[in-house]
Amino acid sequence: MTTIRRSVILHSRPQGAATLDDFAVVEHGIPALAEGEVLTRTLWLSIDPYMRGRMDDVPSYAPSVKLGEPMIGETVGEVIASRHAPFVAGQIVLGARGWQSHIVSPGAALTALPDGVPYSTYLGVLGMPGATAYAGLRDIGKPQPGETLVVAAASGAVGSVVVQLAKRAGARVVGIAGGVEKGRYVREVLGADACIDHRAVADLPAALREACPQGIDVYFESVGGAVQRAVYPMLNDFGRMVMCGMVAEYDDAEPAPGPNLRATFRKRLRIQGFIVHDRSEAIREWRAFAAPLLASDELRYREQVVEGLENAPAALLALIGGSNEAKVVVRVADPSPSRT
């Protein structure tokens, strides 16, 4: 068993746009396990937009990553040593957090994963991003038959689930995604009624008006910026904005002005942010609901696999820049031969 672990740490806080220089790869020994702890070898690391926010020293729902400490992130790992009774070497678990080749976790934070679907799906469609789509629609967006829902980053980890759930709810679904191929995927595979390529259209408001002739009832927000400015005036009476993220603005050193809020009472709008971790029961509910749909191919997903922990920083920067194709996961290592 190796006694070295590799970590990707936060080397410096971004000034404006984050760069590769803000990260560093370091190697350390692996500490001995205390009672109740479990050591995992990371197989898959999830790359998600919220990680950019943790690089800044700004008050938020979760503490910032400290300079010199490993970046935060969800992983799937294989247990290689355990001082927490339920876990034994060789098990595959969810819940160890960090951009690290090996992670020491409190055993109570871990969940054993069943075989049956690819482990990486527990970081995407079956994991936090899928549950985010589910909880945001269930508790805030509440799309109704015949309503129009617009979702930003529609081919992404959260957006691709939003598209499919909103279609199941009977809504007209208009995706926004950058690039021809993403648009085709959103329409033809995920089933959206339309998908706007925000990079290709010269006039986003006009494109939205054409795609949403009845206005917009629900906007699932994850990008902010120009898309938010185009959508907001098109919200119908009793419109809902499900505020999940604003990735296009995460590199802004100063927050840009937002929308004037007079429309909120003129149109009785609801603008509400949420974090799926506040609704942990939603994650369990979603997993129970979605796993059979995934197995029967009624719920579609795709992943973009990045090879190697050292490439996680570039993967995050690409995600923030919108050049990813789908949910991004980093393959850190393969399972032990005895498992494959």
Next chain:
Amino acid sequence: MTTIRRSVILHSRPQGAATLDDFAVVEHGIPALAEGEVLTRTLWLSIDPYMRGRMDDVPSYAPSVKLGEPMIGETVGEVIASRHAPFVAGQIVLGARGWQSHIVSPGAALTALPDGVPYSTYLGVLGMPGATAYAGLRDIGKPQPGETLVVAAASGAVGSVVVQLAKRAGARVVGIAGGVEKGRYVREVLGADACIDHRAVADLPAALREACPQGIDVYFESVGGAVQRAVYPMLNDFGRMVMCGMVAEYDDAEPAPGPNLRATFRKRLRIQGFIVHDRSEAIREWRAFAAPLLASDELRYREQVVEGLENAPAALLALIGGSNEAKVVVRVADPSPSRT
């Protein structure tokens, strides 16, 4: 019986700030009643901030007042002729709408008022403004014991009820009101824990920080502008903004930029607008709840009486400018001698 009615009409649409020249007083004959209609003689006219919005030709939850037509407004009137069976001359009714000395209404729109409390209270503390405070707190603000609630225009028709209901809910209540006398009333009569004079303080954010050492959980918004800009960054996690109005911005020709919405997911904020007329059951509920409290003096209110229909325009402009002292009602006429 007079056959002339006086009306205050919208003479021109405001360009920026509304002025007295945007109104005109006209006299016309009173049309004959059709079957089902009721003619009332107006006793009290309510003056409310929303009226300013109806002077603009902007899409909203209710149509604009047309040029040359009477301004909209709630009244208490005395029936002087009826072709709607339940109503007879001499009854006092709520529901006739318009800045007019005499109003022809469909009988179905009217509600007979009992004696017992001053009729004008049905335009204020027992009426739409009181019910607005009640519904906004019940459905959106939901103040909890120990939370901090801030309410703008705290001495006004809506705000004065918000203060009292939030105190009953166990919240720390901080009012914002312009002027020493209003602040004294908000603290000593309505029972707020503190009241900030936004005209007197040089540094509104600092004054809010001092008055709200635990941050702000609920903001009941009716003014917008500088107060909104000061409150928004102080909202706590899971904070709620009850969007009722933004009177300080109603004269703006172009909407000012609003707050950046990144805080909505960082702090899981809920920003929601509402109109009490969408929740008509709330008006009935509120009246049933509040009338006994009013009778026993557990619910406090005050009114500023403006004499004469022709002074309604100046009363509205003063209200928009914030120089009113309390809920504003116009005494248009006295009840018939037989009733007094």
